[in-house]
Amino acid sequence: MVSRRRFLTVSAAGAGAMLVAPYIAFARAATTRRFVFIIQRGAADGLHIVAPYAEPAYAALRRELTVDVSAARKLDGTFALHPSLQRTAELYAAGQALFVHAVATPYRDRSHFDGQNVLETGGTAPYQFRDGWLNRLVGMLPTSRAQAIAIAPTVPTALRGKSEVTSYAPSGLPGPSDDLLLRVGQLYERDAQLGPLWNAAMATREMGGPTGAKQDPAGIGKLAAGFLARDDGPRIAMIETGGWDTHSAQNGRLAAQLKALDTMLASLRDGLGPVWADTTVLVATEFGRTAAANGTGGTDHGTGSVAMLLGGAVAGGRVVADWPGLRNADLYEGRDLKPTASLDAVIAGAAAETFGLDGHRTAAALFLRKSESKPFEGLVKA
Template structure:
């Protein structure tokens, strides 16, 4: 059913699990970067001697960024995130990837969300399975998305905040409906809210990053109330930078940074009990292509943010190097750690759950 812009649905069945012992005030936000975000630009390995030569025209974009350690520099568009890092409220896991090794966005996103060992191997998702480990009072979950994403599917009922049909409608139809509803006192504000939500999720880099800030405010408003969501998934798109990457990625990262900043500000003291996970389906090539962009790659960067991180203020990486011999297939950043293990460890620490149980619940096919 649909209630005040929130669609409720349930999907899939799973056997019973042992739940966490007691209710907590903890919150979890999973931000997916659809399109394969460039981890080598986000957390740039400026200390690697091969970096500047491989990245050529893109290498100097990190010059103004915050130095994270002797090896890595954060993209300058992530200024708020850099501040969180200095306060031990951000952690970056570099050279990570799911078990997926091909380069299809659809298959890669399915693996990231489903947590299976192969594309389309599961009909439920890792976040949906996580909910079964939480006390009943802490299972309220919602996605800022037009439909329940695979990551949230499972036996626990979850919600979505968006108009369910907007992504299938073209711009002309949306404009005509906006005119049609303009004078309707009931439908006009609901329609405007739905259109705005779609715009925010689809273009977080728009309006000089303000779309990202508005999306973060919306997310916080849905989570902060006592009866609000405790688990959330936020969909962001636009990360596929095959050409003209420099300006486009700068806008995307600025929007993500403002999303994170607005979420932190909006949650207030609740930020100290919040874990934010930012991840993408795979990374991008080490070398720049002929149109100033990068192509589909393998390993990338995951971000962990919040007020109670196990390794806040650090970059974790078993760095493989960027020389041709160190790359995967001679072209990609070689993954040296599984994204699945990064997510499971962060979730286990956040909820004070047994790490082995979390890993086997979130990723039962591994």
């Protein structure tokens, strides 16, 4: 049986929202800058996304997974971008995208759940913290109004914590009728607890606007842009993507995954319009995949991967990498791309420069420790 409070949540998000996993979560702050975190759940293969085509050991390790450089966009004399990322390549050419290669969190085992928890909480070990680094970032920013409330079944771990946030999940089913919304509103208007929650839910629903939100990549990008582009809207967003666990048939599966990501990023950019100039988008995964192809045309769980930064605020047009090499002696534990860059340092640097914060103070606040790696600098335009 659905409780009154649960019914409120489901009705506000749209009929059938209880069956749909949350895709987007938002937080408001008094700033003109926007920060979007896109998580790639499943461990995305950084060597497939940004291929080190000039690395001598690359082709022999990857075999059938070697990216066709003739179809890919060469980023420099060492790296090429996967052909499916056509719009992302355009952003790179315009100086609005950069890639940090051979990057990883402090996590060194290969469990998806544990790796994602470390990535989202900012700890050094799984389940060290209950709140997330993105929620801590919200707490560092001046709020412009009362905190919003979550209206989706769950909020991603990265956004959980003391600062209240709003989440919104588009539904694939028909939305509730205006009559139903009116009747529910009347039902709760005198309820001291549920009345304000309902009003907050309706405000968020209205903020989404007539976007025709769908669960396809273009629809998700358009929906996120619809919230972020508003003067009175949120300034921080998180978007979840899945399907990056490619143990088999990787070529076709990752081509489709990357095309979907590319479509979503293009939709986000187009929807933001002039606001794109003040936007930083971070795309990251919990860990990478094995350097060598396995026997089923895929890769297994690895360590180092690639992080992407995109947006009009990004100082792009480059690949940042202390490249470790792919010879057997160069690999982490003889199998994975060795991490030479800290993802925590990338996150701290990008977040601090986006919002004009001190980098070291931001790193300490987001990751609750004194980091051994200083935050990256020069990722975002001043």
